[in-house]
Amino acid sequence: MTIDASPLPTRRLGALEVPAQGLGCLSMTSFYARADPAEALATVRHAIDRGVTLLDTADVQGLGEGERLLGKAVAGRRDHVLLSTKVGLERDRDGEFLGVRGDRAYIRRRCHASLRRLGVDHLDLYVKHWAAPGERIEEAAGALAELVTEGKVRHLCLSEVCADTVRRAHAVHPITAVQSEWSLWSRGIEDEVVPVCRELGIGIIASCPLGRGFLTGRIGSLADLGPPEDFRRALPRFSAANLPRNLAVVAALRPWAAEHGLTLAQLALAWLHHQGDDVVPIPGTARRDHLDENLGAVSTALSAGERAAVEAAVEAAAVRGERYPPFLMQLVDN
Structure with a gap:
């Protein structure tokens, strides 16, 4: 194994060339422990300086605050970044999830609102956020295609959907x-979605590549999560019953990472970087030191035997619990 600190290599997402690692901005404004806004802003700007130009947010993150923060961070540097935001998940003013939508009027209205909050005239990637059971995805795709024709969107993306x-x-x-959760403890897309993407020449954006922080090794108990509103407290894998059992995953990986001079986060990301030249992880963080740590994985080389050993260690530990509670699980992989 070798670690190379050279500039970021690039990957292909369809016809789009992007740096090998992006930045997820979810934790900057919502869902987890509240981040320091000034540090979050500095983290985005530091990411751009380091060559991380694929910046990912969503209209539901902080009920629009995520897009406003990202817009402020890229002001004056628009031509140097690739902005990605999402549409489809609907929340009320109190943040309560209302469901998934993909109708034309909704997509157009939300796109214009996202452009205003970001302070830009176009989106580099516009992501359809999940699909409801039985949703006619053709309507959403048609609405998104109209936005491409109008110059408001450059590239289309789907999130957490099935191969069909x-x-x-x-x-x-x-x-x-296609942007979907993919990590050492969430590998569901490998069976059908990844093969279809490769058949069609579609790239893969790996979201939650660090298991919502779990694969960093910094979560040892429920006390290490954020305040009561921390979204992870509602996720089965972080429940009082499952979290202690899932810590076996970290225990299995920790000595392996230490032996090879890597942090757990770097090991988890390096494994993803070896899944193909069409895979781009977008680890989320609101801190510059964690960003730098994550970037250490980009040029970390793992042999086939090392990757197999890492996978075997996680498989033996047996991940417990679904990714989401039942009411959200019915909205993914449709």
């Missing part, structure tokens, strides 16, 4: 990437 939905949307308008 990818095919159907791609038949309406070329899809550049």
Whole structure:
């Protein structure tokens, strides 16, 4: 194993060339422990300085605050970044989830609102956020295609959908990437979604590549999570019953990472970087030191035997619990 500190290599998401690692901005404004806004802003700007130009947010993050923060961070540097935001998950003013939408009027209205909050005239990637059971994805894809024609969107992306939905949307308008959770403890997309993406020439954006912080090794108990509103407290894998059992995953990886001079986060990200030249992880952080740590994984080389050993260690530890509670699980992989 070798670690190279050279500039970021690039990957292909369809016809789009991007740095090998992006930045997820979820934790900057919502869902986890509240971040320091000034440090979050500095982290985005530091990411750009380090060559991390794929910046990912969503209209539901902080009920629009995520887009406002990102817009402020990229002001004056718009031509140096690739902005990605999402549409489809609906929340009320109190943050309560209302469901998933993909109708044309909703997508157009939300796109214009996202452009205003970001302070830009176009989005580099516009992501359809999940799909409701039975949703006619063709309507959403058609609405997104209109936005491309109008110059408001450059590339289309889908999030947390099944292989059939990818095919159907791609038949309406070329899809550049599929963004779904993919990590050492969430590998569900490998069976059907990844093969379909590769058949169609669609790239893969790996979200939550550090297991919502779990694969960093910094969560040893429920006390290490954020305040009561921390979204992870509602997730089965972080429950009082499952978290102690899932710590076996970290225990299995920790000595292996230490032996090879890596942090747990770097090991988890390095494993993803070896899944293909069409895979771009977007680890989220609101801190510059964690950003720098994560970037240490980009040029870390793992042999096939080392990757197999890491996978075997996680498999033996047996991850407990679904990714989401039942009411949200019914909205993913449709």
